Amino acid sequence: MSRLTKAAAAIAATAAISLLASACTGSSESAANDDPNKDVTITFWHGWSAPSEVKAINANIKAFEKVHPNIHVKVQGNITDDKINQALRAGGAGAPDVVSSFTTDNVGKFCSSKAFADLSPFLKKSGIDPAKTFPTAMLEYTQFEGNRCSLPLLGDAYGLYYNKDAFKAAGITSPPRTMSEFKADAVKLTKTKSDSYSQLGFMPDFHGYESTTTHLSAQWSPTYFDKNGKSNVSKDPAFASMFNWQQDMVKALGGFTKLEKYRTTFGDEWDAKNPFQTGQVAMAIDGEWRAGMAEDAGVKFPIGVAPFPVPDDQAASYGKGYVTGTIIGIANTSAKKNAAWELVKYMTTDTDAVVSFANAIHNVPSTYAALKSPKLSTDPAFQTFVKIAQNPGSNTTPPSVNGGTYQLTLQDFGYAYESGKQTDLTAGLKGVDTQVDKDIAQAK
Amino acid sequence: MSTATGTVHPMLKAKRRRETLRNLAFLSPWLIGFTVFFAYPLVSTVYFSFMKYDGFAAPTWNGAKNWSYVFNDYPFFWPALRNTLWLVVVMVSLRVVFGLGIGLLITKIKTAPGLFRTAFYLPYLAPPVAATMAFAFLLNPGTGPVNHLLGDLALPQPGWFNDPGWSKPALTLLALWGIGDLMVIFMAALLDVPKEQYEAAELDGAGPWSRFRYVTLPNISPIVMFAVVTGVIQTMQYYTQPLVAGKVASGVIGGSGQQFEPGYPDKSTLTLPQLVYNLGFQRFDTGSACVIALVLFALAMMFTALLMRRRSGFLSAED
Amino acid sequence: MTTNSTLAPPAAAPQLAASAHAKRAATRRAALEWIAVHALGIAATLFFVLPFVFVLLTAVMTDNQALTGDLWPKDWRWSNFGTVWNTPGFLTWWRNTLLYAGLGTLLTVVSSTPVAYALAKFRFRGRNTAMMLVIATMMLPPQVIIVPMYLFWAKQLHMSGTLWPLIIPLAFGDAFSIFLLRQFLLTIPKEYTDAARVDGCGDLRTMLRVVLPMAKPAIAAVALFQFFCCWNDYFGPQIYASENPAAWTLSYGLESFKGAHHTNWNLTMAATVLVMAPVIVVFFFAQKAFIEGVTLTGVKG
Secondary structure: OOHHHHHHHHHHHHHHHHHHHHHHOOOOOOOOOOOOOEEEEEEOOOOOHHHHHHHHHHHHHHHHHHHHHOOEEEEEEEOOHHHHHHHHHHOOOOOOEEEEEEEOOOOHHHOOOOEOOHHHHHHOOOOOHHHHHHHHHHHHHEEEEOOEEOOEEEEEEEEEEHHHHHHHOOOOOOOOOOOHHHHHHHHHHHHHEEEEEEEEEEEEOOOOOOHHHHHHHHHHHHOOOOOOOOOOOOOOHHHHHHHHHHHHHHHHHOHHHHHHHHHHOOOOOOOOOOOOOOOOOEEEEEEOOHHHHHHOOOOOOOOOEEEEOOOOHHHHHHHHHEEEEEEEEEEEOOOHHHHHHHHHHHHOOOOOHHHHHHHHHHOEEHHHHHHHOOOOOOOOHHHHHHHHHHHEEEEEEEEOOOOHHHHHHHHHHHHHHHOOOOOOOOHHHHHHHHHHHHHHHHHH | OOOOOOOOOOHHHHHHHHHHHEEEEEEEHHHHHHHHHHHHHHHHHHHHEEOOOOOOOOEOOOOOOOHHHHHHHHHHHHHHHOOOOOOOHHHHHHHHHHHHHHHHHHHHHHOOHHHHHHHHHHHOOOOHHHHHHHHHHHHHOOOHHHHHEEEEEEEEOOHHHHHOOOHHHHHHHHHHOHHHHHHHHHHHHHOOOOHHHHHHHHHHOOOHHHHHHHHHHHHHHHHHHHHHHHHHHHHHHHHHHHHHHHHHHHOOOOOOOOOOOOOOOOOOOOHHHHHHHHHHHOOHHHHHHHHHHHHHHHHHHHHHHHHHOOOOOOOOOOO | OHHHOOOOOOOOOOOHHHHHHHHEEEEEEHHHHHHHHEEEHHHHHHHHHHHHHHHHHHOOOOOOOOOOOOOOOOOOOOHHHHHHHOOOOHHHHHHHHHHHHHHHHHHHHHHHHHHHHHHHHHOOOOOOHHHHHHHHHHHHHHHHHHHHHHHHHHHHOOOOOOOOOHHHHHHOOOOOHHHHHHHHHHHHOOHHHHHHHHHHOOOOHHHHHHHHHHHHHHHHHHHHHHHHHHHHOOOOHHHHHOOOOOHHHHHHHHHHHHHHHOOOOHHHHHHHHHHHHHHHHHHHHOOHHHHHHHHHHHHOO
């Protein structure tokens, strides 16, 4: 008995010692005192994975290395936000110096936790005035509560893609501008085949790839959080309107069960068998990159692009859409912050770099100078998205301390509501508010 | 060897010390391993469950808030627990019944038994990720071969991994496919049942069912118990298959920048270990992740205690 | 035993007619049973083997056929395997997996054997407690301690992004291997170790020279289990290696293969086949050790 107690005590003691060791794990912020003119290698992480995108980013880096022959960049692609989050916490030799993320969701987390270094001193040092350089909406989603820890690296805008052949066959002459026109067109474009479809006008289910609750809600210009930072989903009628519209669409197109069954015949969003590219759906909500991907996949039919329709009572705001963007920042653990800044500065503010990268991956440029550049692609589809991105009504999902968790909560309710598991919309949206507030309180 | 009378002989004392040193030397890898990779992290998990720690700022005391968040407010906790219960009741018992059935079958097969045994055993070895990917493809509701065949036979075509009502049955099917381990254990146990008992029962006029009921079952009952309890413990650790199945079926398997939704569809494939990942490595709410870890620990230890109390040869102390 | 003779085929001639009748009935019943058992056996075989067949068939289909629901490839694309093999990263995953599984197995066997030996052969106070703790460790889901473990490796030792946080702990004994080896070592009679001691062997020599050669099947089983455990591991690499694709293993890489390379199901299934293949090949060479090993886990030693 006594021996056991002794053993237990020994174990507890060892554990306590190691605990003390692990308790001092504050973030190791290193000052920016490296010499950016010395020969140095920095690591850059990004999320692009499609072959054409990877080619474009590598070309961009090559161009940077030509201008800065002393800085070598080790590029690591296909990195998700989960992994970025993990690596920024881990630090160490393998950790990145420059990080870019596809979503703006985590900017709140990156800034408030000081995972990303504050870029204001660097901007000042280089004489860059952000307000004169970057479009306002993009400036907004790259900072959190006054901390500018990231910069926009091209932007994304969402719009309507439509199959021109299908439009012609259905006798539709121009893309729909309001939700009621959209519904009528979607029904016209839908061809059933026994208990499924040979062609569907539009996939309104929230799992239909980009037709998520947040992307669709943007057409109603919603407000996610009130002034006190509390969730606003049940108070802003925009959300209820969006859900009612979606329900209406689902019913008009054949019902949830039938649509879900059809959805399972779709290929993956990112491969050549994307349902819009195969002609399985005639209209889709998607980002500007789809045009390039469709081209790469050798799609047979001509593709039309337009802003996504708006609610009938907001018809004047036609032209807006959901916007978001890739963000780029410097890891606070980096010991080569000055060299890292050179890369960030080049990629985000060098007009030629921004324009050629935007042209190559069909993304919206993120500086005023680049938006005006004559070198910017004049492709009409691309220009449509450039216009959506600049539309004053376009909006995004605001940053939050716990990243995109609130969006997942809303999305989750969306799934429950569309499947009929939850039938009371008002109570459901109130539930979303409660949950989001609780999650934020836990994360704060 | 003299019996202990009064004082201990100095030579005996030296021998004891030598033996203790020897024992420690032989046990040393495990003693270090146990302390560093079990005891310390376990104590540390308890510590962190009361702390607020996001991986950046130093941990701060958070009282019971993490605990109350997990039990009252974390929307994934109760669904995950319900799923675990479902898997324990349905998957574990089906696996035991099926494993026993296949074990019985293999002992009866007289022609090319080796070939059959290999075929039955092989799926158990398939790496879980590969097996799950394969099943996600085979059971793809719209395009997979299984529903294709069911359609040809005019049978209903379930949504499998895409339907909240069918995702757990689909996982069960995957678990039954990998029955090899239980099959071998049952096979060995069945071959150990004394032949004389069967012969005696046959003489008494017992039919096949009575022979199974009154001879086979009592003989193999410790093994059945073993299979049930280890099955339950495995269910507590069930991670890779539901996670991969959900990710593949939701179509969000590599879209960088997209956050994957654990438990697709509709939280039906959530299990407790996935919550540790979700909280600890997606949300970086280290404290709440540790609360889940401790719940998992309590459940696993409860069943392990059950396993050690029952007679299953786990702690045979003879030497 | 004696009553048996009435059921056994009679040796004497006089009862020939009656026994022939009984014999025929018995033969018929045996034949029926043979048919029933083997029909079930074939049905079960289909259940176990068909998934492999479908996967293989899909793996050699063309891109266009992969999602059509056709079961039989129109055009056999064996080159799919080459395509997957040459995908950037695939070879690295192979090498990493081999390192993890190979080195992990070696360390496990070397470190677990003396512990199992001590637990099986030495008498000391607290031995049962130690054994109980081994079992408790064995039953513990790895997720229970992952958070502090991750912080330990990533924050103290800066080893995230590598597989070392998964390999190094195996140098300190693996609970399952200790348990399985100990179960086997219990079955080796005490007389052997006593005899060795009489011959003047120390404990280490007794273990290495006398007991371990007898425990070869158990060691082989432990090695195989550990090898496959590492080979199949998904959670470990997901936690420690996911941020660095140069450290990915096959299991982890396979899951992201489809998304990362924008490939179709045919190539994904070809990759799946290439991940399963080594396991199956090793199994055919080591079938006996495997089955003995599984048996050891469940049946008392």
